[in-house]
Amino acid sequence: MDAQATIPPALRAAAEALGASLERSEPVAAFREAKARLDADEQARGMLKYLAEADADLRRRQAEGTLTRADIDRVRATQQEAWSNPVIAGFAEAQQTAIGYLPEINELISELLGWDFAAMAAAPSTC
């Protein structure tokens, strides 16, 4: 587990305010709603779980050299079925929109600092 730094009170307050503000923003609020809809939809969650398993199985077969055309067609059919589910499609779209919005905010933070805040936060110590 990564070590945790102590956040000074003023910085913690500013980070909490930014988090609350982002939470209320249209892209993040829409993402959270879409996520809640997905979490509540057993069929959609089951479909995603099945898709993840089928994808992992495909990669395993590819590594083993036992992949067949039928395996690929089966995964593609599962993918198409998943993306035609409105809850899954809505979640994927909301996620993309939210992910597309955050770099704008990082840019604002980073402009003030003179370095990329997100890159600094994401960089693993071994990178």
Next chain:
Amino acid sequence: MTQIRETVSPVVAEEPGWRSGVERAARDFGAALSETPEFKAFERAYVRFRDDERAQQALRAYQEEQRSLQPLLMLGAASAEQRAELERLRQAWMAEASVTEYVEAQTSLAMLSRTIDELLSERIGFGFAAACNPSCCG
């Protein structure tokens, strides 16, 4: 003026409110982060490292050796001597006082940034930094 109001959808009309709120919060957050001892130490260390001619020379020597060996290293064909020389140059660079100070300051700031990222990510429901750096380390 009236015409614009009539043609703008309610969602678009509300956008400036949340947008300006987030932007203000982002700027306030950036300003607060720039006031931390970690950030100030990082800035000082960076300037010292940048202006340290000996450290810069050691870095150039390491980078030049790394560049010239890159094809061999990628193929796993570099000899033990070549790898040892590269490591010696890396150690020489890392041993410079301004480099040590810079690395330590960067590590502290990165740790603080990661802790804040966890706080922000928990609040919004997904990784803030990860969303901004989708290709970091593959």
